[in-house]
Amino acid sequence: MSTLKERLAIASQVAEAMGKKVYNNVEHDLKEGTPRMELQQKSPKLVTLEEAIRRSGLRDGMTISFHHHFRGGDKVVNMVVDKLAAMGFKDLHLAASSLQDVHAPLIQHIKNGVITQVSTSGLRGELANEISHGLMDKPVIFRSHGNRGAAIASGELHIDVAFLGASSCDTLGNACGYSRSENAKSICGSLGYALPDARYADKVVILTDDLVPYPNTPNAISEHDVDFVVEVDSVGDSSKIASGAIRDTKNPRDILLAKQAAKVILASGYFRQGFSIQTGTGGASLAAVKYIRQSMIDQGITASFALGGITAHMVKMHEEGLIDRLIDVQSFDKVAAESLKNDPKHKEVAAYEYASAMEQGSATHYLDIVILSALEVDVNFNVNVLVGSDGIIRGAVGGHPDTAEDSALSIIVCPLLRGRIPCIVNEVTTLITPGKSVDVVVTEYGIAVNPSRPEIAERLRAAGLKLVSLEDLRDRALSIIGTPAPLPFGDKVVGVVLGREGSVLDVIKNIRN
Numbered sequence: 001m002s003t004l005k006e007r008l009a010i011a012s013q014v015a016e017a018m019g020k021k022v023y024n025n026v027e028h029d030l031k032e033g034t035p036r037m038e039l040q041q042k043s044p045k046l047v048t049l050e051e052a053i054r055r056s057g058l059r060d061g062m063t064i065s066f067h068h069h070f071r072g073g074d075k076v077v078n079m080v081v082d083k084l085a086a087m088g089f090k091d092l093h094l095a096a097s098s099l100q101d102v103h104a105p106l107i108q109h110i111k112n113g114v115i116t117q118v119s120t121s122g123l124r125g126e127l128a129n130e131i132s133h134g135l136m137d138k139p140v141i142f143r144s145h146g147n148r149g150a151a152i153a154s155g156e157l158h159i160d161v162a163f164l165g166a167s168s169c170d171t172l173g174n175a176c177g178y179s180r181s182e183n184a185k186s187i188c189g190s191l192g193y194a195l196p197d198a199r200y201a202d203k204v205v206i207l208t209d210d211l212v213p214y215p216n217t218p219n220a221i222s223e224h225d226v227d228f229v230v231e232v233d234s235v236g237d238s239s240k241i242a243s244g245a246i247r248d249t250k251n252p253r254d255i256l257l258a259k260q261a262a263k264v265i266l267a268s269g270y271f272r273q274g275f276s277i278q279t280g281t282g283g284a285s286l287a288a289v290k291y292i293r294q295s296m297i298d299q300g301i302t303a304s305f306a307l308g309g310i311t312a313h314m315v316k317m318h319e320e321g322l323i324d325r326l327i328d329v330q331s332f333d334k335v336a337a338e339s340l341k342n343d344p345k346h347k348e349v350a351a352y353e354y355a356s357a358m359e360q361g362s363a364t365h366y367l368d369i370v371i372l373s374a375l376e377v378d379v380n381f382n383v384n385v386l387v388g389s390d391g392i393i394r395g396a397v398g399g400h401p402d403t404a405e406d407s408a409l410s411i412i413v414c415p416l417l418r419g420r421i422p423c424i425v426n427e428v429t430t431l432i433t434p435g436k437s438v439d440v441v442v443t444e445y446g447i448a449v450n451p452s453r454p455e456i457a458e459r460l461r462a463a464g465l466k467l468v469s470l471e472d473l474r475d476r477a478l479s480i481i482g483t484p485a486p487l488p489f490g491d492k493v494v495g496v497v498l499g500r501e502g503s504v505l506d507v508i509k510n511i512r513n
Contacts, residue, residue, distance in 0.1 A: 040171045040172075040213065043171035043229070045223075045226065045227065045228050045229045046231070048230065049205075049230045049232070050083060051228075052205045052227075052228035052230050053083065054087075055228065056228065057160075057161075057202075058084075058089065058160060058161050060089060061093075063094075063095050063158060063161075064084075065094075065095040065096065065161075065162045066096040066097070066162075066164070066165075067164055067165070067191065067197065068096060068097045068098040068099070069165075069177060069190065069194065069331070070188050070235065070237065070238070070240070070241060071100055071241050072237075072241075073237030073238060073239065073240030074102055074103070074235075075235055076163060076164075076235055076236070077094075077096065077099070077103055077106070078103065078105050079207075079232065080163045081105075081109050081114065081115065082109075085109055089114060091113065091116045092115050092117075093116070094106070094115050094117070094119070095119040095157060095159060096119075096120045097148060098121045098123075098193075098396050098398075099120050099122065099124065100124050100125065101124050101125030103125070103127050104125055106127055107130050107135065110135055110136060111135070116136070116138060118131075118140045119140070119143065119157060120142065121142065121143060121144065121145055121148060121397045122386070122397060123393045123394075124393075124395070128392065132387075132391065132494060132511050133510055133511055134490065134494055135494075139494055139508070140494065140495045140496070141495075142386065142496065143397065143498050144398065144399060144400065144401050144500045145355055145397075146351065146355030146356045146357060146362065146402035146500055147356070147499070148196070148351060149196045149351030149354070149355070149356050149359075150352055150357065152196040152197065152200050152352075153196060153200060153356070155200075156502065158202075159197055159200065159201035159202065160201070160203065161201060161202065161204075161205060162194075162197035162198060162204045162205065163207060164194045164198060164206055165206075165207050165235035166206050166220075166221065166235065167184065167185075167188060167208070167210060167235070168181065168211075169206045169210070169211060170211070170212050170214040170229075171229060172226070172229070173206055173221070173222070173225070173226025173227075173229050174217065174222060174223045174226075175206045175208065175219055175226065176216065176219045177189045177190060177191045177331070177337065177348075178337060178340065183212075184210050185209040186210070186234065186235055186236050186238050187238050187337045187341070188241060188331060188337060189331025189334075189337025189338075189339075190331045190337075190340055191220040191221065191348065192329030192330055192348060192349050192351055193330065195350035195351065196350055196351050198225045198226070203227045203228070204226045204228075205226075205227065206226050206230065207230045207232050208230070208232070208235060209232055209233060220348055238334055238337070241331070241333060241337070242333035242334070253444060254287060255284075256444050257414075257415065257442055257443070257444060258283075258285075258286075258287035258413070260413075260465075261284065261291075261371050261442045262288050264411055264465065265292055265369055265409075265411070266295055267459050267460050267462070268369070268409055268456060268459060268460070269455070269456070269459050270368045270369050270409045271295070271301065273302065274302070275301075275303050275368045275369060276304050276305050276306070276366060276367050276368045276369070277289065277303055277306050277307070277368065277371075278306065278307040278369070278370045278371070278403055279308070279370070279372075280308070280372035280373055280398065281309070281373060281396075282372070282373025284373060284414075285371040285413050286313070287313075289306075289311075293317060296317075296322050297322070302323065303317075303322065304324050304325065305323065305325040305326065305363075306325075306327070307327045307354070307364070307403075308327075308328075308329055308330070308354070308370075308403065309330045309331070309332040310326050310336040310339070311332045311335075311336055312333050314326060314336070315335050315339045318343075325346070325347060326339070326340075326343075326346040327347050327363050328340055328346060328347060328349065329351060329354040329399075349363060354402075355406070357405075364399070364402050364403050364405075364406035364407065367406055367408070368407065369408070370404060370407040370409070371411045372385075372400055372403065372411065373385065373412070374423065375389070375395060375414075375429075376389060376423055376424075376425050376428045376429060377412055377414060377424055377428070377438075378426060378474075379425075379427075379474055380435045380470075381438040381448075381470065382427075382428045382431050382434060382438075383400065383433040383438060384428035384429050384431065385397065385398070386430050386497070387430040387508055388429070389421045389422070389487075390487065391488070392511060397432055397497070400433050401437065401500050404433045404437040404438055405433075405434075405437040405500065409439050409440070410437060410438050411442060412442065413443075414442075415444060416443050416444060417480065417481065422474070422477035422481060423443075423477070424441075424470055424473040424474045424476075425474060429487070430495075430497060430506050430508055431497065432497060434505075435450070436452070438450060439453050439456060440460075441470065441473075443473055445476060446468030446472075447460060447468065448468055448473065449467060489509040489510065489511060490509055490511070491510075493507045493508065493510075494509065495507065495508030496508075
């Protein structure tokens with residue numbers, strides 16, 4: 001029988017052929033005997049924010065990324081960029097899934113040269129206003145949520161360091177958007193827009209306000225993808241998740257539009273057993289699901305899944321058995337976030353699995369009905385959800401073009417006028433969702449059906465719904481408010497809108513003072 005010594009001689013030859021070393025017991029450290037609960041507290045990943053930045057290898061000119069699941073309550077972007085400014089970084093590309101009113105402090109960092117490029121899905125508030133007037137030398141790149149996920153996965157949008165806020169995380173980096181500990185401070189629910197960053201960024205930094213014992217399970221982000229963990233006082237104010245465009249509406253006009261959209265759904269031919277549905281932001285589109293509930297009960301119809309930004313209304317219908325599963329890329333309120341935490345049929349999904357045109361299994365490919373809002377719709381069914389009729393950026397591309405294109409039935413709800421501003425126009429201020437993807441436009445003065453969908457028009461007429469043309473709606477709006485003066489656009493391009501497959505769809509020019 002061969003001895004270990006004899007076999008090691010042969011092992012040396014095998015190792016040489018394989019290009020490997022032979023095991024040498026002397027070279028190995030003694031076994032670590034510290035109790036593992038104590039060892040967790042010494043995790044090499046657990047560092048200060050400044051140390052994480054230094055050890056990440058971040059340099060001037062690189063790309064940093066963030067997610068927006070805390071929406072108006074986000075504290076991570078400003079915290080991190082303030083620290084980067086204090087450390088002397090310049091010429092950084094900020095790639096956020098979206099930016100909100102709360103991110104106005106970025107204006108000073110842009111002026112100081114800390115941030116010189118921005119990629120995002122949306123801009124709001126004073127930051128958007130300043131950029132609309134020409135604050136930046138480089139135009140902001142706007143992508144849909146699906147295209148952002150695809151661009152990160154393909155390497156087109158390469159992220160050097162991702163800074164991702166999490167409601168809980170252990171010392172090794174297992175993180176999620178809720179916490180099961182007694183010390184929970186925040187909850188945002190799904191981290192769908194952060195998942196591409198966590199998977200593909202060169203370095204990933206998790207910031208959390210609830211450092212929990214290992215293992216933090218179930219987790220959205222795995223320790224495998226995380227390089228550093230930073231404990232902070234607060235990553236976000238959960239009370240500000242449901243705000244602005246996703247707040248429950250009590251506006252009578254929005255309720256009327258929601259009821260009209262519900263009638264379209266019921267008569268469309270797609271309201272059948274096992275249908276799937278998504279609502280976008282905007283009071284009327286969010287409320288529309290409430291008004292099909294009773295018909296689902298009366299007719300014994302249940303939905304196979306609801307997709308996208310999940311709301312308390314959808315959670316309630318799911319708990320009633322009317323919606324079988326929830327596929328959640330962003331929890332739109334705390335009720336939805338708590339549901340994700342507790343319900344195994346409430347699934348968290350990454351942005352590229354949600355809406356990427358390049359992902360065969362993305363959920364939008366299997367979406368029957370989507371109800372979306374709009375700032376403007378033109379007579380060719382083109383939709384603008386990003387730039388106000390005053391030329392100021394004030395919204396987000398979001399998943400609008402992704403869901404409109406992939407769904408079997410896309411419904412746009414918008415009023416004829418907002419104040420003295422027409423919403424049905426001859427040509428949109430900025431093209432976000434091409435008209436070929438839009439099937440029905442619902443207003444309080446009638447419903448317009450894309451001529452490419454005559455079968456839908458026939459079904460709606462048979463149901464007694466009032467159909468009109470977009471040209472008639474445009475003319476009615478103009479008869480009330482007159483022809484608006486042309487906007488004072490300048491010559492500087494302040495934004496570039498990419499289509500969901502990556503092509504340049506439109507540009508946004510600066511608005512002159």
